[in-house]
Amino acid sequence: xxxxxxxxxxxxxxxxxxxxxxxxxxxxxxxxxxxxxxxxxxxxxxxxxxxxxxxxxxxxxxxxxxxxxxxxxxxxxxxxxxxxxx
Numbered sequence: 001x002x003x004x005x006x007x008x009x010x011x012x013x014x015x016x017x018x019x020x021x022x023x024x025x026x027x028x029x030x031x032x033x034x035x036x037x038x039x040x041x042x043x044x045x046x047x048x049x050x051x052x053x054x055x056x057x058x059x060x061x062x063x064x065x066x067x068x069x070x071x072x073x074x075x076x077x078x079x080x081x082x083x084x085x086x
Contacts, residue, residue: 001061002052004060004061005054005055005060006052006053006054006055007023007037007052007053007055007067007083008050008051008052009023009050009051009052009053009067010050011048011049011050012046012048012049012050012051013046013047013048013049014041014044014045014046014069014078015045016041016042016043016044016045016046018041018042018071018076018078019042019071019073019074020040020042020071020072020073021040021041021042021069021070021071021072021078022036022037022038022039022040022041022069022070022072023036023037023038023041023051023053023067023068023069023070024036024037024067024068024069024070024072025037025055025059025063025064025066025067025068025083026064026065026066026068027063027064027065027066028065028066029066029080031066031068031070031075031077031080032075034064034066034068034070035056035059035063036056036072037053037054037055037056037059037064037067038051038053038054039053041069064083065082065083066080066081066082066083067080067081067082067083068080
């Protein structure tokens, strides 16, 4: 957590495959009713990098307990974990 609307994923790796893949947040580990945090990651490759994303307007850190790399189009979870503020 960088500030009240910015998250930082450190040591982030992703191969750029998948369609409409985004950082996603939810109040539990069910991401289907969740929300997108940041832009589509399709075609972007990351190798042990830092990725910063902004919460969408109207969302706060109180709106999420879990974070996922989520394929919106097919509902696939490419990796997730609980979000716990320090």
